[in-house]
Every structure is written in C-alpha cells, then in structure tokens.
Amino acid sequence: MDPTSEQLLWMYEKMVEIREYEETMAKVYLEGKLPPKIQKGLAFDIGAGPVPGEMHLAAGQEPVAVGVCAHLRREDTVVGAHRPHHFAIAKDVDLLGMTSEMFGKANGLGKGKGGHMHLFDPAVKFSCSGIVGAGAPQACGAALAAKKLGKDWVAVSFFGEGAANQGAFHEALNLASLWKLPVIFVCEDNKYGISVEKSASTAIESNADRAAGYGMPGVLVDTNDAVAVFRAAGEAVARARRGEGPTLIEVKTDRYLGHFQGDPETYRPKNEAQQLRQHDPIVILGAQLRARGELDDAKDAALRSTISARVQAAYEHGRNSPYPAPEDALLHVFAD
Amino acid sequence: MxxxxxxxxxxxxxxxxxxxxxxxxxxxxxxxxxxxxxxxxxxxxxxxxxxxxxxxxxxxxxxxxxxxxxxxxxxxxxxxxxxxxxxxxxxxxxxxxxxxxxxxxxxxxxxxxxxxxxxxxxxxxxxxxxxxxxxxxxxxxxxxxxxxxxxxxxxxxxxxxxxxxxxxxxxxxxxxxxxxxxxxxxxxxxxxxxxxxVPAEPYTIPFGQAKVVRDGKDLTIVTLSQMVQKSVLAADKLAAEGIEAEIIDLRTLVPLDKETVLRSVAKTGRLLVADEDYLSFGVSGEIAAIVAEQLNHLQLKAPVRRLAVPDVPIPFSRPLEQFAIPQVDAIAAEARALMQLTLD
Known part of the structure; x- marks a missing residue:
C-alpha cells in the first residue's frame, strides 16, 4: 500500500513537528541545569530547571511514529514507552496539555503527576509507561476490548529493541496470537538499550524473526524511512482490522540524541550521530515530495513556520501555566 | 419442613x-x-x-x-x-x-x-x-x-x-x-x-467498614481473613475463663476503618492484633501505630501486643507450619498474657 500525496504530506508535517518539538525540548531542558547555576561541583543537575527529571527525546525516530500512525484513527489505541513524544504527536495528543505536563503544571495532561514518561490522553487513546516492555500486554487488553465490543479498532504497542528481551513482550505476543487480537507490535531498533548495543543484548539479528515463534507475521523494515514504515504498517493495520490477528514489525531507526539528555554518550563513536543525520528521514521525504511536485521552498517555509509557531506556543503555554497547589499531591490516588 | x-x-x-x-x-x-x-x-x-x-x-x-x-x-x-x-x-x-x-x-x-x-x-x-x-x-x-x-x-x-x-x-x-x-x-x-x-439476591457491603464480630469488654482483638475465625474460637475459650474479648474484623485494609478500631480499644483498653501476614512492617504494626497516634484521646491499660508470622518464610512440615502461623491456642495465650499486663 503506497501513501497518497495527502498522506505523504501529513507524515512530512508531523515529522517536522516532532523534530521541532524535540530540538526545542533539548534546549529548554538544559535551562537551569548547568554550571554556574547549580550546586558547586556538579556538572549537571537533573532535578533543576523548568523541565526537571529524565528526558528521552526521539529526534531521528520520527518515521516509526508517523509511518504507523498515518493508518490510525482516533478510536485506535497507542501505548508508547519511555521515549514517547513522537508517538504522542503523531497520535494527535493534546500538544498544550502534554507540554504543560512536562513542565509539571496544573493544566498538564496528568495535572503534573506524570511527567514526560507518563502521558495519558484518553481522548485519543494514548498512554505510555516508563517501564521497558510493560506496554505490550496493555495494548493486548485494548485490542481485546475492541474485539469484545465488536469494533474494528486496533491497538499499537511501540517499544524499543531492548524491550524485546523482556518477558512481558513475549507473554504479550503469545496472548495476542492465541486470541487473534488486533494488535500491531512495533519495535524501534535504535541500536542501543541506553548504552548496550543490540549485538550485546539480543541473541538474534532481527526481532521480526521472533514473530515466527508466536505464529504471526514478522516484518523487518531495514531503513529509517517513513514510506517504508507506512507500507509495512498499512498491511499490519489492515490485517488487524480484518480480524486476522497481530503483526510484529521491527524498524531500524536512528537515535540522534543521547538515551536521555545529559547522556555523555561515551559508548558510541563521537561522530556517529552526525553521520546518522546525513540520512535524515525528513530530508528524504521532503525530496520525495518535491519530486512529486507536492513541495517547494515556499510551501516548505510556510508549513515550517506554522508548525514552529504551534510548537513554540505549546512551550510558552507550558512555561507560563501555573503549578498545582502542593497539597494537590494528595488528590487522584483513586478515581472517586 | x-x-x-x-x-x-x-x-x-x-x-x-x-x-x-x-x-x-x-x-x-x-x-x-x-x-x-x-x-x-x-x-x-x-x-x-x-x-x-x-x-x-x-x-x-x-x-x-x-x-x-x-x-x-x-x-x-x-x-x-x-x-x-x-x-x-x-x-x-x-x-x-x-x-x-x-x-x-x-x-x-x-x-x-x-x-x-x-x-x-x-x-x-x-x-x-x-x-x-x-x-x-x-x-x-x-x-x-x-x-x-x-x-x-x-x-x-x-x-x-x-x-x-x-x-x-x-x-x-x-x-x-x-x-x-x-x-x-x-x-x-x-x-x-x-x-x-448468604442472601440469594445481590447486595453490597461498603468498603472501609470493619465489623464487630463479637462484643467484649476486656480486650480488643483486631484481625482479618481466616484469623477472624480462629479468633472467634479463641474467644470462646477465653469466655469460659471469664475473659470477654471483642473481635474486630477489618474486612478491608484499603480503605481502613480506623474509627471502629479506636472505639473498641478506647472501650477495652487492651489491644491484640492477630494477623497471618509477616510480623514486621505489616498490618499489626499499622494498627498499633494508629492506636499509638491517638494515645492523647484514649487510655490503654496495657501495652499493645502483636501476633503474626514471626518473620520467617512459611515452613512445610506440619509442626513447623503450625508454629509459624498463629493458631487458636496461640491467640488465646496472647490474650491471657495481655490480661496480665499493666502499664506500670
């Protein structure tokens, strides 16, 4: 299944938005965290600044999010992982609420109780988790619900290649195939589980091969390309909607930034990220659009300016919104 | 019929x-x-x-x-x-x-x-x-x-x-x-x-409402689950000796009905917690703490006593297991010992 011009443009715009979002966050995140503004002797203070805590950014991994989400509807479920922004943006999660959440503000998606690894937007059926591999069984549950409710909704579980060595992943694959659930398991192979290379963590080359052990199709997308992901995901989503069960897709993708911001990245060659950026999927898709006559400099500048304004407005919204009252920490333990 | x-x-x-x-x-x-x-x-x-x-x-x-x-x-x-x-x-x-x-x-x-x-x-x-x-x-x-x-x-x-x-x-x-x-x-x-x-029709019991299973004036036994049944049998033995135990079945731990516990302890002045979970950092400590926090409002006649699994894994062999998990006689013995204690 090839994308229409409209779908290509949607993926391009979303990728531009994700990149703008992540690169802005990379800067905002550092505010207040570096000397001389922090405790003497520290090189970096993770708990300081307007966006405190861990921060895992997805610059470079945009094709996985847009290639899959291009096929999804509002009623379809997405369960992301600890590096969730690209999925959230591609699933149309409320950008203002999501950004406020990362600033810990009262009007954040979780009223400041979740932060960047724990974003919940039930309006578009998006959630994520900071625990590696934990989302796959939950996606099975959403898919089970769709089946029980007689809907053709699907659920997508996104996770990194490190998660494919978790028991939760294997239990979920078996369950999904056994019960023929409309789930698409999407593994982002960005080569590293924090610092450990895939070759040092995973006994086989491609996690797509693991699908065979559970009687489901396994598809390897061996290029960090939105259209290639789009084709693989289109098949998988259509199959799930037809009631034919789950698919496992692995995408070889690229992580341009550290595992988290502040990561010294001593485990990979100094110029690796720079080399990876030579094959920027946004540039590649932009060139395809230009070749089809769907994009030119003027249009590109216009859409980038619109997107940038939207992203920057979200950051301003997050920055300027009020914090919750401290005692609001006591609310929402239960849903009563 | x-x-x-x-x-x-x-x-x-x-x-x-x-x-x-x-x-x-x-x-x-x-x-x-x-x-x-x-x-x-x-x-x-x-x-x-x-x-x-x-x-x-x-x-x-x-x-x-x-x-x-x-x-x-x-x-x-x-x-x-x-x-x-x-x-x-x-x-x-x-x-x-x-x-x-x-x-x-x-x-x-x-x-x-x-x-x-x-x-x-x-x-x-x-x-x-x-x-x-x-x-x-x-x-x-x-x-x-x-x-x-x-x-x-x-x-x-x-x-x-x-x-x-x-x-x-x-x-x-x-x-x-x-x-x-x-x-x-x-x-x-x-x-x-x-x-x-058990009534045939559906009914609900609200959470956070402990039940006074047995009225008594001499001591309060706060307990739950199977230990409630054991405590009832222990209380029968105690009654024959002239000791009237009040038994509180917590029924739910979250939410926890602190009021019923405190009301009973205020009445009897003596608290025994009978629990089948591990002793340390558990229900018995929590109940004891709740009472300790209210000592400005209630008067104890004796120190609190706790009976629970004594911080060992549950052993297999019958005599070992019967020792590790509190039994009816152990509850009665703890109650008797509690009745002998005073605060001075």
Whole structure:
C-alpha cells in the first residue's frame, strides 16, 4: 500500500513537528541545569530547571511514529514507552496539555503527576509507561476490548529493541496470537538499550524473526524511512482490522540524541550521530515530495513556520501555566 | 419442613462465584480472565459454574502469563470494560507485580484522574495446609502498602459476596484476597464459621467498614481473613475463663476503618492484633501505630501486643507450619498474657 500525496504530506508535517518539538525540548531542558547555576561541583543537575527529571527525546525516530500512525484513527489505541513524544504527536495528543505536563503544571495532561514518561490522553487513546516492555500486554487488553465490543479498532504497542528481551513482550505476543487480537507490535531498533548495543543484548539479528515463534507475521523494515514504515504498517493495520490477528514489525531507526539528555554518550563513536543525520528521514521525504511536485521552498517555509509557531506556543503555554497547589499531591490516588 | 431448612448457607467460594455471576448478568462489561478459571472453575472454586453460564468469551482461561493478562486487564479497563483477573496464588505476584503496582495502581494518579481502571484482582492467600513458602503467604500488607489499590480481605461467605459485588462496581483497582482455608473447599479443611447464611439476591457491603464480630469488654482483638475465625474460637475459650474479648474484623485494609478500631480499644483498653501476614512492617504494626497516634484521646491499660508470622518464610512440615502461623491456642495465650499486663 503506497501513501497518497495527502498522506505523504501529513507524515512530512508531523515529522517536522516532532523534530521541532524535540530540538526545542533539548534546549529548554538544559535551562537551569548547568554550571554556574547549580550546586558547586556538579556538572549537571537533573532535578533543576523548568523541565526537571529524565528526558528521552526521539529526534531521528520520527518515521516509526508517523509511518504507523498515518493508518490510525482516533478510536485506535497507542501505548508508547519511555521515549514517547513522537508517538504522542503523531497520535494527535493534546500538544498544550502534554507540554504543560512536562513542565509539571496544573493544566498538564496528568495535572503534573506524570511527567514526560507518563502521558495519558484518553481522548485519543494514548498512554505510555516508563517501564521497558510493560506496554505490550496493555495494548493486548485494548485490542481485546475492541474485539469484545465488536469494533474494528486496533491497538499499537511501540517499544524499543531492548524491550524485546523482556518477558512481558513475549507473554504479550503469545496472548495476542492465541486470541487473534488486533494488535500491531512495533519495535524501534535504535541500536542501543541506553548504552548496550543490540549485538550485546539480543541473541538474534532481527526481532521480526521472533514473530515466527508466536505464529504471526514478522516484518523487518531495514531503513529509517517513513514510506517504508507506512507500507509495512498499512498491511499490519489492515490485517488487524480484518480480524486476522497481530503483526510484529521491527524498524531500524536512528537515535540522534543521547538515551536521555545529559547522556555523555561515551559508548558510541563521537561522530556517529552526525553521520546518522546525513540520512535524515525528513530530508528524504521532503525530496520525495518535491519530486512529486507536492513541495517547494515556499510551501516548505510556510508549513515550517506554522508548525514552529504551534510548537513554540505549546512551550510558552507550558512555561507560563501555573503549578498545582502542593497539597494537590494528595488528590487522584483513586478515581472517586 | 423446619424453618432451619430455609436458611441458605453458602461456602465462601460459592458466595464469591455467585456474586461474580450476578454482576456479569447485570453488566455485560464484566468478564473474568485467569488460569484454570474456566472448565476447572478456579483452583479455589471462585468461578465455579460461570463458564456454563457465560461461555468462554467472558470466562477466559489464559496462558500461564500473569504479566500478559494482568496487563491486558489494564488495557481492557482503560477501554471501559470491567475485567476480573485472577492471580491463582498471591505468592505469584512476583511474576507480574510491575503491571499491578507500577501501572494499575498508579495510572489513575499519573493521569490526574483522567483515566479509570475498574479491575478486580482475585487471589488466593494463606497457609495451614502444608504448601510451604511459595504457596502459603498472605501478603496483603504489600498490596495495601502501595497507594492506588483497594484491598479486600473477607472472613466469611456473607461478607465475601457483598464485598465482591462492591468491588466489581468500584471504578478503582481492587485486590480481593480470599483465604484458601475458609473457602469451604471439599479438599481442604476449613473453619466452618466462614460458611454462613448468604442472601440469594445481590447486595453490597461498603468498603472501609470493619465489623464487630463479637462484643467484649476486656480486650480488643483486631484481625482479618481466616484469623477472624480462629479468633472467634479463641474467644470462646477465653469466655469460659471469664475473659470477654471483642473481635474486630477489618474486612478491608484499603480503605481502613480506623474509627471502629479506636472505639473498641478506647472501650477495652487492651489491644491484640492477630494477623497471618509477616510480623514486621505489616498490618499489626499499622494498627498499633494508629492506636499509638491517638494515645492523647484514649487510655490503654496495657501495652499493645502483636501476633503474626514471626518473620520467617512459611515452613512445610506440619509442626513447623503450625508454629509459624498463629493458631487458636496461640491467640488465646496472647490474650491471657495481655490480661496480665499493666502499664506500670
């Protein structure tokens, strides 16, 4: 299944938005965290600044999010992982609420109780988790619900290649195939589980091969390309909607930034990220659009300016919104 | 026909499955997942008869993949269904606790209340039948310790049915912990006081309401689950000696009915906590602390005493296990000792 011009443009715009979002966050995140503004002797203070805590950014991994989400509807479920922004943006999660959440503000998606690894937007059926591999069984549950409710909704579980060595992943694959659930398991192979290379963590080359052990199709997308992901995901989503069960897709993708911001990245060659950026999927898709006559400099500048304004407005919204009252920490333990 | 025949007594297992069945008939969003809950009817008979009534679409046997189906319960609940997910033995929580404590218990909070997870986890607890350290624990304190889980620990059939229906209708995660030794199984000895009169119609028992099982003026025994039945037998022995024990059945740990505990201790001035969970950092310490925090409002006549598993894994051999898990005689002995104590 090839994308229409409209779908290509949607993926391009979303990728531009994700990149703008992540690169802005990379800067905002550092505010207040570096000397001389922090405790003497520290090189970096993770708990300081307007966006405190861990921060895992997805610059470079945009094709996985847009290639899959291009096929999804509002009623379809997405369960992301600890590096969730690209999925959230591609699933149309409320950008203002999501950004406020990362600033810990009262009007954040979780009223400041979740932060960047724990974003919940039930309006578009998006959630994520900071625990590696934990989302796959939950996606099975959403898919089970769709089946029980007689809907053709699907659920997508996104996770990194490190998660494919978790028991939760294997239990979920078996369950999904056994019960023929409309789930698409999407593994982002960005080569590293924090610092450990895939070759040092995973006994086989491609996690797509693991699908065979559970009687489901396994598809390897061996290029960090939105259209290639789009084709693989289109098949998988259509199959799930037809009631034919789950698919496992692995995408070889690229992580341009550290595992988290502040990561010294001593485990990979100094110029690796720079080399990876030579094959920027946004540039590649932009060139395809230009070749089809769907994009030119003027249009590109216009859409980038619109997107940038939207992203920057979200950051301003997050920055300027009020914090919750401290005692609001006591609310929402239960849903009563 | 005598009137006695009109009293309908059920075992706790029968009461639980009846409660689940009535809610499933009332609300088609309710379904059950777990190991051997279908044809087998649950290893401890908590789902007996439900497969015939509701079929395999709603009474779903699962693979031995607790992480898989606990996670699936979370995902299905987020979509508006109301799963009941059975963890066969509570001891197995170790293979799936991430889904329970990091997700089920926290996702409502981390979503700022935007997401609800109406999941009931049913699970078998307790020892007394020589199943050793990996199949005999209570562990309710571990679940009660984590914010975001309601914890229900019934001691008898009547309470179990009402609390189960309440649990299924709750929009929050509820861990419903049934002691194997009060389920009234045909293959395990049980305390007969747990099999009692159960109305045929559905009813609910609100959470956070402890029950005064026995009135007494001399000491308060705060307890739960199977230990309630043991405490009742101990109290009978004590009464013959002229000691009147008041017994409080907590029924739920989260929420916890502190008022009923404090009212009773204020009356008797003596507190014994009888618990089948581990001694340290558990229910007995929590109850003692609640009383200690109110010493400006109530007068104790003696120091608080705690009876629980003495911080050892549950041993296999009968004499060892009977020693480690507090028995009726041990409760009576603790009560007698408490009556001898004073504060000076």
């Amino acid at each position: 005598s009137t006695a025949n009109k009293v309908r007594k059920l075992s706790m297992a029968e009461a639980i499955s009846e409660g689940i069945g009535q809610e499933m008939a009332r609300d088609e969003r309710v379904f059950v997942m777990g190991e051997d809950i279908g044809k087998y009817g649950g290893i401890f008979s908590a789902t007996t008869g439900l497969l015939d009534q509701f079929g395999p679409e709603r009474i779903m046997d699962t693979p031995i993949s607790e992480t898989g189906f606990m996670g699936a319960a979370i995902g299905a609940a987020a979509e508006g269904l109301r799963p009941i997910s059975e963890l066969m033995f509570v001891d197995f929580f170790g293979v799936c606790f991430d889904q329970i404590y990091n997700h089920l218990a926290k996702n409502t909070y981390m979503s700022g209340g935007a997401c609800k997870f109406p999941v009931v986890i049913t699970t078998g607890i307790g020892g007394g039948y020589n199943d050793a350290a990996q199949h005999s624990q209570c562990l309710y304190a571990m679940f009660a310790h984590v914010p975001g889980l309601k914890v229900v620990v019934p001691s008898n059939a009547y309470d179990a049915k009402g609390l189960m229906i309440q649990a299924i209708r709750d929009d929050n995660p509820v861990v419903f912990m049934y002691h194997k030794g009060i389920m009234g199984l045909s293959w395990m000895s049980y305390f007969e006081g747990s099999t009692n009169e």
